[in-house]
Every structure is written in structure tokens, then in C-alpha cells.
Amino acid sequence: MILCAEYCITGDGKTVLKGQAALLDEEGKIRELGPREEILSRFPEEPVKDMGEATMLPGLCDMHVHLGYWFSQPDGFNYNEYLKAAFAIQHAQAAFERGITSVRDMTSERKLCATLKLAEEKGFLVLPRITHVDNGICMTGGHGHGEVAEVDGPWEIRKEIRRQIRDGAEWVKVLTTHRTHTPEFTQEELNTAVEECHRRGVKCGVHAGTQPGIQMSIDAGFDTIEHGTFMTVEQARQMAENGQAWTPTILAYTYLYEVCKKALEESAGKPAGDPTMQTELKNYEYFEPAYKAYRDHFKELYDTGVTVLAGTDMVVCGSPLLPLDQELGYMVKYGLTPVQAIQTATENPAKVLGVEQQRGLLKEGLDADILVVGGDLSQDITRLQDVRLVLLGGKTVYEDGVRYVGTSRMVM
Template identity: 30%
Template sequence: MRKVLAAIAASLPACTAIAQTTYVQAGKLVDVEAGRVLAGQCITIDGERIKAVGKCGKPPRGATIVDWRRYTVLPGLIDLHTHLADVGQGADIAEPINTGPAETGFIGAKNARDTLMAGFTTVRDVGTFRVFADVKLRDAIAKGLIPGPRMFVAGTYITIPGGGGEINGLPPGTVPPEMRFGVVTTPAEAAAKAEALFAGGADFLKLIATGAVLAIGTEPGQPELTEEQMRAAVAVASAHGSYATAHAHGAEGIKAAIRAGVRSIEHASLIDDEGLAMAKAAGVWLVMDVFNGDYIEDVGTKEGWPAEYLRKNRETTDIQREGFSKAVKLGVKIGFGTDSGVYPHGINARQFGYMVKYGMTPIQAIQSATVEAARVLGRDGDVGAIAPGRFADIIAVAGDPSRDVGTLKDVRGVMKAGKTVK
């Protein structure tokens, strides 16, 4: 008994430790839940989470003061479509296999830091060629080994042979098995690979429903995974308390993915009116990367990216933006996602201006990257708003982003889980 009591006593200091209190003084605060901007607000943080938000008063005794009274503060931003754990897009289609795991890991660490410093404190990483590289990056960040956003990861792509989730255009046998982990041909295989991905640490599934712009030999409008294959994977995700998202450019692939039960559609470049109506009725989010078409055209042309990439980008960019405008007018749910990795990580916020140009108000664009994105993740009790109980993920910008979303391209302060990192 004495040994037991001694052990309990020894453990008490750790169990009863008082969380560090931080008091953030804001010039203005964007209340993304109400869609308004408030003045004179202060945020009390205990440890990693927000305790209270309200009119400024006397700071709690012993609290660390963060003086952001010159700035507008808002929740840490969320990008639902990133590729942190891989090499960036370029002219060399063999670069992913010619870059070894260690070097790719260092690249991922830099990408993660650049993303966090840009004010994106949470991301959904929607696929890497080398299976589970994203899991390792996520875990390294969570352990505090490297700085980066909170990550939710897919493990790799579930795709058909030679599909939009493959490295194509190389001699047979060139691509190693670890980069073809998610290749399937039947619903049973889709279910088995989905189980294997969750067993390896994936948080959700990424299904390649159509061809891709940036994949040799595939066409964006062409369906790839069948509805039955996607439905089998979705059932596995549901059994694990998770969900699937679908890469889908073409109209028929989009509709098949919605019928199969995915939570969100990535790109949605060629979505038609029926697909928009289906997405709205089913409560499916569209995550449309309406910025990077211009980046691909500009930089891809200068750097000599494959002509096939450039042709497909030109065929989808304008029509995607038209579909985005229709989706906004119809009230379809939209989450913020940029396809970072196609462009350099850290300039994610350039997309906000495009979202406003093509139909959103500044507040709607901000909400797409905060409260709406948190709902897509199923983590709206943890992230996406400055509110009691949420993680203290907070950023500071000069000016008022509810009037000019361009201010989000220059983040002056970043706090993640109560720790100021910038």
C-alpha cells in the first residue's frame, strides 16, 4: 500500500499542473461563425485551448500577454487540398521517383513550415505518391520534432492502373511498388486497400474518380474509379468513423462520386448543373482550386511543363471558375482548397482573391477556410473559429480582411495551439 501511495503522490504534480495562461489583445476580431468583425476583443487561453473571448479587461494574473492591438485577428486558416509530403510540380515527370525518401522528408518539413508561417494552422493533405510519407510528416509535427500545421492525411491515392493517381509516362517497371500502393481494379480491392490505408495511419481516403490535368495519359473528363469501387471504399471509411473525398474533374465522375457517398469533391472543374444540384441536395462540399490555373499557365509555360499538362489546364481553368460562380449563387457548400504543391507552398492565401472575384464576399471566402473547412474535417469543435473550447489557433493581419482579403497574403502573427510561432 505504501508503494502504491508513493506512486500516486509522485504522479500528482504532473496531473495537477496548471496550464499556462495567455491573454491575446486584438485590435479587431473576425467572428467567422456570425460573419462579423468585432472591436476591443481579448482572448483568454489556457494551455492549448481558448477559455474565453470577450471585451478586454484586466488580464488574468500571471498571464502571458500577446499584444496584437495593431492587427485584426482571425482563426488559423485551413487548406483542405495540400500536398506537403511530396516534391513540387515541375517539368520532370520522373522527379517523384528520383527523389529519395530522406530528401522527400526534408522537402516535406520545409513545406510544412512555409505553410504554417503563412497562417495555415491546419491542412488536409490529400495524397502523396510514396505511401504513408504524409503519415510520417503528420506525426513528426504532432511530436514537436518540426514546425508545421495540424495535418489530416490520406496515406496515398486510391486509383485505377494508369489513372490520375499514378506516375505515368515512364517505362514499365520504373515506378516502385510503394508508389503504386493504392492501385485497384475491383470493388473488393478498393475495400482492401482502404483497410490497409487506415491500418497504416490514414485519417481519411482520397479516391481518384476521373483523369487528371497533371498526369500523363489521362483526361480530366474521363471517369476512372467506378461508382461501385468508390462505394466500397466509402463503406470502409464509414466503418472507421471517417470519410472519403474524390478527385473529380469530369461531370460524370463527380456525380458517380456523390452517389457513392463521398464528403467532398476536389477540383470539380467540369461540373454541370445536375452535379451542382446533386452536391447541394447531398450536402457535399466542393473544394475548387480556382487560383492555380493561372500559375500553371504562367510558370508551367516558362518552365516547359509537358504540353499535355498545359493543354488540359487551358481546357479546364475558365470552365471551372464558371462552375465555381454557379455554385456560390446556388448556395452549394464550398471549402477552401488550393492544390498546394502545384505552386510553391506558403502562397496559399492568393486564392482568396480569386474566390471573391468569382462570386464570394470576403467573409464567405474567409469562412470557407475556417468554419466551413472545419466542418469538412469533422473537427468543428476543435478548429475553425475563435471560440471557447477550440484550439488556440489564431493569426494576425494588418488591415481588415473582411473588406480586403488581400491582407491574408501577409500574415504578421501566427499562434498554433496556444504557442506563438510567428
């Protein structure tokens, strides 16, 4: 099958080509990428799908998701194992209409993502490519307690990591800050977590948004810093030097800021001691400076050369599922070009996940995970809202408003 589109963004952060065609093979790989006329004349027998005035690019990767995050649902009592699985499946499949073909799950319930992948391997489900942690790890009473594993001290941390790897964890996630400037894990505990992961050949990310938790996490050697909300330029430089990547999750914090701002406006007139008012005020006190930190510093942090990863991290009940187009939209709003923003969801994730030989670019020999959007995306990031076609390993999973997740329908 030959796929053509007027514009082509290869995903490397700079290359935009015109009038290209991609020849896809039976194995779901990109066999050739080249000038349209040349490809058409060399392979005259091949069926052609011409997308016209549109942009083709690699399928996107959302590097911070929680597919099984049911905790914020108001009817949590209904969420037995079956409903949790159904919830996670619809969440994962929502990826396709966003042009997302890969996700990194940064905490769902124990064994949930590993089981989803098993179901996919058995052919029960069509899902995006999932890389996942098992369950987050925090200290007793730390951020996320009740939803993630609570452990203290180096040996408990090692044991939890060993258990998770035994149960199929492909990454490990540690949480060490929560809206205050008191770090949760000690330096010794953070160092141990990284050491145990790396000893086993597993990468690890850390939820760290405030100081000195961010610095402690950089020093410990985590592969990715999640949020890094109040990161300094000097810290971003250190990360660039150490080869550590940053998942800012700009949208999540901006969204939460807007939610509590609205709630505060709506509760105007309530007595100051009203408990909902108190909670919203406390939220506002954190999320307002958080959103401003991204708005005012994202570009200078990016300019240090630190590897930036696009992640959505939307867990609030009623928030949109995997709105990666909005995360990239904020990056552009704060100073990146659309082509640079796209790289944070294509080449950069593939490198950090260690799958750059399989995907992340539109390139010969790589998997045909391809997104086509209407118009010229290199000039207008909002074109991401106009998803026309999504291929996963050469198979159509979404086209013109319809998801193809029940069968493994081949293109053409």
C-alpha cells in the same frame, strides 16, 4: 495572455467584431473572447499583447495539400527516404508564414504523413495539425498511376482501403478522372470505395474534374469532391442537399493555365510537330476551359449553399508552397466577400474534418490556433499577405518574419 486586435473575424462567414480581446489559457485554449476593456479590467494581472490596427482570426486550414510531393522535382533521383522526409517537413512548416495551422494531405508517399505526425508527437518537430490520407487510389493506368496505389475491382479496392487504415490513414482519396470525359473507375468501384470507408468510420474524397465522373462521385456519396472543375449548378445543389463538400482548387488550375500559356508563348516559332509544343498545347486545351469554368461559375455554384473548402494543391516544381491567400483571393475576385472566403478555410474545414469542437472559429473553449494580419481583413483579402503573428495551440510559431519551429516557445 490577452491578445487584442482592432478587428476580429470569428470564421463563421459573417461575424466581424471590433475592439475585441481573447484571453488564452495555459492549455492553449481560448478561455474568453469579449470586448477589450471588459477583458482587460477583469484580468488585470494577465500580460497583454496588443496587435493594434490588425485583424485576428482563426488559424487557416488548407484542405488540399501534398506535403511529400517530390515527383515534379527535376533531380528526382536524389529523393531517397531521408530527402523526402526533409522535403515534406519544410513544406509543412511553410504553413506558418501563411497563417495556416492545419492541413489535409490528400496523397503523399505511403506512411509519410503518419510518420511526420509521430515525429511531432515525440517533440522532434513543430508542425501544423495534419489530417491525412495514406496514398491515393486509382485504377490501373488511371490518374496518378506510378505515384498512387493502382487497384481494380471492388475487392482490391476494399483490400487497399483496409491496408491504408491499418497503416494510419485518417481519410481516403480516390482519383477517377483525368482531363478527359471518360471516367476511370466504374460506378460499382466508386460505390464500394465509399461503402468500405464509411463502414470503417473514415471519410473519403475523390479527384473528379469532368463529367460524368463528377456525377458518379456524387452518386457514390463521397464526402468531398476535389476540383469538380466542370461541375454544374444542379450538381452543386445535390451536393448541398447530401452534405457533400467541394474543394475547388481554383488557384491550381489557374496557375497551370498560366504556366502552359507562357510556355506556348515562349515556344512560338517552333515547328508544330515539336514534342514540347505538343504537350503544352494539350495542357492548354484542358487548362484554359478549366480556369474559365472557375472564373465564370464559381459564384453561382457557391450560391447553391454547397460547403466550399479552400485548398491549394500546388505540386508543380517551383510553385509557391501552400499559397492559401491566393486561393481565397480568387474566391473574392469571383464574387465572395473576404469574410465568406475566410470561412472556407476556417469553420467549413473544421466541420468536414469533424473537429469543430476543437477549432475552426475564434470562440471560447476552442484551441488558440490564431492568425493576426495587419489591417482590416474584412475589407481587403490581400491583408492575408501581411501575416504578423501565428499561434498554434497558444504557442507562437511565427511572428514578424520569424518561424519558431525549433522549440515550443510559449507566448510572452
